[in-house]
Amino acid sequence: MPAPFDTQTGHEQHGRYPEARTVEDFQRNLAAVRARIRAACRRVERDPATVRLLPVSKTKPEASLRLAHAAGCRMLGENKPQEAHRKWEAMQDLTDLQWSVIGHLQTNKARLVARFAAEFQALDSLRVAEALDRRLQAEGRSLEVFVQVNTSGEASKYGLSPEGVPARPFLAPALCQTATTGPANPTQRIRNHEHRHRHPPSRP
Secondary structure, eight states: OOOOOOOOOOGGGTTOSOOOOSHHHHHHHHHHHHHHHHHHHHHHTOOGGGOOOOOBOTTOOHHHHHHHHHTTOOEEEESOHHHHHHHHHHTTTOTTOEEEEOSOOOGGGHHHHHHHOSEEEEEOOHHHHHHHHHHHHHHTOOOEEEEEBOSSOOTTSOSBOGGGSTTOTTOOTTSOEEEEEOTTSOEEEEETTEEEEEOOOOOO
């Protein structure tokens, strides 16, 4: 049986890690985070390969992002579509670098996300899904999407209600890979309008 859940979050150390200024700094920091992930997985008997690390690059300058890429990061998270789009435009020479948009998205920003993002992590309404689908079809692109579920029912939080997710008829051709996520629940991944349960996708 797994040991009792006692994983230390390290929140008290947030912002205290030394800022990476070289490729070696990034590699060292990434190794430290991955070591913590492996330790947490051992405590709950989970395969570390099922845990995905997504570095978030919001507010960071292009020079730092290029160092992160050189250190092995191939997907970066951003929560401001306009900032992310500017970075994408400036870094298109890094052809294997992908972008994940995190956080609530306004429908008027769907145009930008459809243009450059490989992934959107917070689909929380039918209106946003429809706006993204229209823009994606215009761009001739598809997008991997995670549905945000409001499992607590708090009015101050975004997300669909859990009971409304499985039969929700908003899956469109451009939103070809959709996953619903909620705390402490398995991920329900929907591909080509078929439902099956699995863990969230892992990436190298």
